Amino acid sequence: MKKFLLVAVLLVAGCAQLTIDPCIKRYHATAPQISLGDSKEKVCSVLNPTQDGLPDTAKKPPETFTKDGKTIDIIYYRTGRTPDNMTTDDEFTPYIFEDGKLIAIGWHILGGPKTKGRIPTRINIQQTQYNH
Numbered sequence: 001m002k003k004f005l006l007v008a009v010l011l012v013a014g015c016a017q018l019t020i021d022p023c024i025k026r027y028h029a030t031a032p033q034i035s036l037g038d039s040k041e042k043v044c045s046v047l048n049p050t051q052d053g054l055p056d057t058a059k060k061p062p063e064t065f066t067k068d069g070k071t072i073d074i075i076y077y078r079t080g081r082t083p084d085n086m087t088t089d090d091e092f093t094p095y096i097f098e099d100g101k102l103i104a105i106g107w108h109i110l111g112g113p114k115t116k117g118r119i120p121t122r123i124n125i126q127q128t129q130y131n132h
Helices: 003-035 039-050
Strands: 061-069 070-078 094-099 101-105
Touching: 003 039, 003 094, 039 070, 039 101, 061 101
Parallel strands: none
Antiparallel strands: 061 070, 070 094, 094 101
């Protein structure tokens, strides 16, 4: 039973990876159509389709708050993947809107991502052959 569960988990993780990578490619092909000052509606209509097929575990929910009487919306788009079986902030690009207008793209205005993926350390072993 344990082997079956392990195989099932690995298959689901593999399927998630297969759906994430095409979404990331679609995002990078489409993102240049967006410019600062665009409406939230335009940005969403252009970029939301790039995220179609992403499992919920591969998404980051949007945020909304009020600052100085203005509504701030942050929408996160999946733009990268670190093969560490975690979903972290650095795998997304935030789009920040003020009263429905795009004012920033990226983490700089938010102070950087709070979580980052862990790239596995690879150990390179070189074998040297000696001729005796």
